[in-house]
Amino acid sequence: MSEFVLEMKNIDKRFLGVHALDNVNFSLKNGEIHAIIGENGAGKSTLMNILVGIYRPDGGEIVLNGISVSHNTPHEALRNGVGIVPQELNLVPEISVAENIFLGNERRKGPFRFMDWEATEELARSKLAEIGIDVDVKQKLGKLSPAFQQLVSIARTLSFDTRILVLDEPTASLTTTETTILFKILNRLKNEGKSIILITHHLEEVMRLCDNVTIMRDGKMVHTGPVKDLSFDRMIFYMVNRNIDKNKKECRTVEKKVILKVENYSRKREFNDVNFEIFKGEIFGIAGLVGAGRTELFNCIFGITKPHSGRLWFDGAELYVKCPSDAIEKGIGLVPEERRKMGLFPFLSVYENMMLPSYSISAKAGIIRYNTVFELAKKFTARLQVKMASIFSQIKNLSGGNQQKVIAARWMAKGVRLLILDEPTRGIDVNAKGEIHHIIKEMADSGVTVIIISSELEEVITLADRIMVMHEGSVKGFIEETETIKEEDILRIALQKG
Ligand SMILES: Nc1ncnc2c1ncn2[C@@H]1O[C@H](COP(=O)(O)OP(=O)(O)OP(=O)(O)O)[C@@H](O)[C@H]1O
Ligand SMILES: [Mg+2]
Structure with a gap:
């Protein structure tokens, strides 16, 4: 058995006019938090969307626990224990928190397979409790702050018994305190043996939370390895292929009009x-x-x-x-x-x-x-x-x-x-x-x-x-x-x- 729960090998993807992924390799270990970083348009979301069956690759292979798989839909990926919390949340604000969590995975009962609301709500509550969140699952999702919606999205993904959890820029709409809560949850999931892939633009999050990092540039994988071996500047260098000056503070004088x-x-x-x-x-x-x-x-x-x-x-x-x-x-x-x-x-x-x-x-x-x-x-x-x-x-x-x-x-x-x-x-x-x-x-x-x-x-x-x-x-x-x-x-x- 390989030490990896997931290997993506030589993944290639073209869109009209863009070579979005060029022969990309990516491997993930059991119980690790693995960051994927790179400039806007580097191919991070595309790579993950291929993993979870939103896009089909033009070439390459996905190996899950030693078995070659191909995911045609996000549902197939979920059945194999791979779930994504996408960059733009795909929840429905007008329906309840519980319904959102079990959308497409509804609990039903009786010969006519009616929706079992009690079971749905009870399970939703326990799924949220698992990640330490206590909200009224009957209220409309839209009533919750973006941060809580994000957490609901995670609970939803975990409700499918996900072994590999992909988070595409989860902290973009979170503040410092909420990010800390999220990171606690991720560390707990990691300790339970789940593997987590985190796409982020915040390098300090990579330093703080992640074990390994994969760096992409222009559709190619340019570096992968332990976070502790890399400095901030080195990560940026891999991302943009040159050194960039830190933004300096400038003193401006403004007329008091x-x-x-x-x-x-x-x-x-x-x-x-x-x-x-x-x-x-x-x-x-x-x-x-x-x-x-x-x-x-x-x-x-x-x-x-x-x-x-x-x-x-x-x-x-x-x-x-x-x-x-x-x-x-x-x-x-x-x-x-x-x-x-x-x-x-x-x-x-x-x-x-x-x-x-x-x-x-x-x-x-x-x-x-x-x-x-x-x-x-x-x-x-x-x-x-x-x-x-x-x-x-x-x-x-x-x-x-x-x-x-x-x-x-x-x-x-x-x-x-x-x-x-x-x-x-x-x-x-x-x-x-x-x-x-x-x-x-x-x-x-x-x-x-x-x-x-x-x-x-x-x-x-x-x-x-x-x-x-x-x-x-x-x-x-x-x-x-x-x-x-x-x-x-x-x-x-x-x-x-x-
Ligand atoms: N459906 C599509 N049709 C055409 N081009 C696409 C499509 N999806 C992605 N692309 C292109 O593929 C490239 C990689 O995009 P991707 O979304 O993977 O970038 P990213 O690394 O996630 O960037 P960001 O940090 O901005 O989210 C971009 O040039 C993008 O324009
Ligand atoms: Mg993206």
Whole structure:
């Protein structure tokens, strides 16, 4: 018997115009946590989607416990004990937690095979208890936070007696505390002898949690081995094939000309009596833990929801936003945190997804000048190194991170005056992250005001000229000296009393 529970040998996969996997080898041991890392579009999700039967390989072999297998559907993979928690959760928010866990694996009873709700709920509860989660399984899934939905997705995968669990970027929508909970669960599963494959862009997670790491670049496997043999910089070197400079903190000076003023903004159960001013051309960071009310506050300022009290001023005049189009008309843009909710049109092309809101600037006398549209789309996709066959490819065929880049480029191309970015680099690889940071600085230097909401404190610290710290719906403080601030200082401010 081989020491491996899983061996993927010489896996090859082509999509129209892309060689997504080129002769990839991957092996997994019993009871290990194995990271797969690589830039956006490197082929990580594709490799795992082949393992679980979502895609068919063009060549190569999958060997499970010494036996050659081929999975035609995710269900076949589950029957062989291989399950995935996909990059974009595929649960149904409108039905209950219990139903989600047993979707496609329903408990039935009696001669007519009716749904056995009691058994379903009982089992769902025990599956969740196994990973240490206690939620009401009868409530609608959509009521749970993204983090809990993620955990439900894991419980669902484990409900099939999974021996090999694949997690595709599970921590992208989790905060530090929730990530710690997830990692405890993963370590427990590992100690029970399960094998776990973790795709992530966070190298510190690889260092902290994983035994081995496989590094992919441009559809090829470029390194595999124990994590302890590699340094941070070495991992990045394998991923991008060159050394990259760490983002340096730059001191910017901003003229104190107020562009946005928020006064006594409140919305019940979301945020309370928020007051602040932002200057033109400033990069303003918003830090806080989950539930701090950051997203809710800026969704409200943008007109997605209505405040229960408060007033706004923009560029010297009082601003009334009843709906997002009022804000957009004034030159305010918002890039929301959830890709799928924020109007990604999966069947449209990359250039359409990027340029739709900008058609007015590329039109002359109401007629869209497509050459301008194509030029702008090409310029931005090149700068952000969007990996795709061409700007005419359907966006649904891009890797998760590359879709995210297109959405970021959407507002950058539009020429806004105030841009609100909610978790702008979530799911984006180290290299492109640096480029997005660069563009944000350039925009700010050209006079655009940028608000950045990010759970990555390091990101807020390196980018922001000033930081507003929120906790449980209240503003806890402002940090003016962002050059010397440390992550723990921000947490201390967030958690201080009063
Ligand atoms: N259904 C598809 N049709 C065409 N091309 C595809 C399809 N799925 C993936 N690709 C291409 O295959 C390549 C690898 O994509 P994959 O999703 O595996 O990347 P990834 O490493 O998971 O990236 P990310 O970190 O952004 O999630 C990309 O160039 C992507 O555009
Ligand atoms: Mg992916």
